Amino acid sequence: MEQTSGIVQRLNLAANAVCVWIGPDPSNVEIFVLEFRPGDGAHALDSKKSLVNLLVKARGAGYEIGISHAPNESMINSISLSGFDISPVGFAIRNDFYSITGSGIPQDAEFVFENDTTVVSIAPDMVRPHWAFLSELPAAVPLRRVNVSLQGSGYASDAVPIDVFARPPERVRVLYPGAPKGDAYTLAFVANPMLEVEEGGHFIADPILADRTGFHEVVTHALTNLLTEAEDLLRQDNMDVHMRFVAVFDDVLADSNDSNALVKLVPPNLIGPRQNKFRTYMARYDEVADVAFAISASSTHTRASARNTQDAGDPNTAFTYDGDNHVHGHFAEVPGACTLSRFGSRGGLTPLHEFGHMASDLENGRVTDLYVDGNPGGFQVNKKFRANSGDAVPNNFGDYDGTDFLSDQNRDSLGYPATWTSYHAVPIDPHRPNLMDDYWRAATNIRACRLDRITYELFSDRLRAKVFR
């Protein structure tokens, strides 16, 4: 058998045969035939129908195929699709998010869009080895058929033919598909439709729905925070390869104001998540989020806040903390929820800090704020209390799954106020405030702040239990 490869330039469907013209361009082709014979059995017929289906799709998409045939014969024996080493995610729509997945993508990779007349190159807004992400597909990218590839130092991906559209962006956009299964650990970013006012019971429109660009900017900032800063909680061992990221921006409001309000304005300037509304809201789009960021453009209330996940009991992974039995639930009964302001500072770690709260479980180990002394009660992973503020900070902070972890004697670089009874676990980076503390007070490079050691270990196991469920 011989193999002839090329683009499907033309396809002719007749009553009992399919003719296909293969070649690099319409003037340089070879013709092949797939014949349906009266004697074809059911199996042969199904097989030939599949080949025709593949030819039609390859013709539509502009993908190169290989046809196997006898030497100097035009009858098709089999057809193969060579495939690509990158995979565009979803439709390419100007001004919408755009992602390409692959492997070994270098940090300096650029998106390259090319047609017969133009080459448009643009640096991604975020790069992981398996994911290049654009906040908005530029209007400069030519419409209709183009080839897209990723190119960086010593790296050039295959060029994949795609169609570029100028139409309204998608309401629900998968930014990264994660593990190929129906229940991949999912982080959602949602444009909040309505705000519940401070007094409660009344609702106003959230201006974010009139600011799609602002929504994209916050999502991009959050992704950069979660996946590229010094704190590698989500990306350790490339765990984020298995996580699914999705964005929802729906300016067509259905149902009641109450069900559309994911954010409540809280005095003096807080945006609080209305946590019990998230699951139902996401279900409209057939999405089940483990944790969700609601993005608001309130002009008066801009301070982010979060509420912990409430896990379903089973299935779960057991662990011990200070000798007590607990579990990491594999699924959320109530998803963790937090808010982010469209106008929040981009210089800090707010998305990662709020993820720390919302992705931890209310009953089986809350990760709490360390910049206040107060005791929110319940089982806290990262904060303990002395009987009196004058008491020495104990040497050992806690025991997680049989391993002892030390206390932070000095509250990293900040020092414990004399009146505090609370104390923390030893930080990963002893020179900067804990990610859950007042990271704004880091002497240098705020975004290099990290968690403490015991929280990192417990949280890592918790994420693994969920990601590999």
Add this chain to the structure above:
Amino acid sequence: MEPLSPQMRDALKRANPGVTDRDIDRSEEILAQLQDLDPGEEPELSAKLAREFGRIVKSRMPRYLEVTQAIAKAERFEALARVRSVPRIVRKPEA
């Protein structure tokens, strides 16, 4: 809850002469406690904390609301002024 930004802390001090870091930290403690309460649960404690927060603001930081609005406005201005990266476009020569 997001830690209080240094800009907000500085602005509170500038707008409310005499206010101390301790006053601000106390107000933060109360806000954090309020945030930790389940919505609708413990309404008496919630009201008590809200009253205490109001007392501190009234006595020590009477311009608290004004400052939060000004900071929000500045953040809004800054966010809207951010510059995005520009694509590089090359026209191919005609064959």
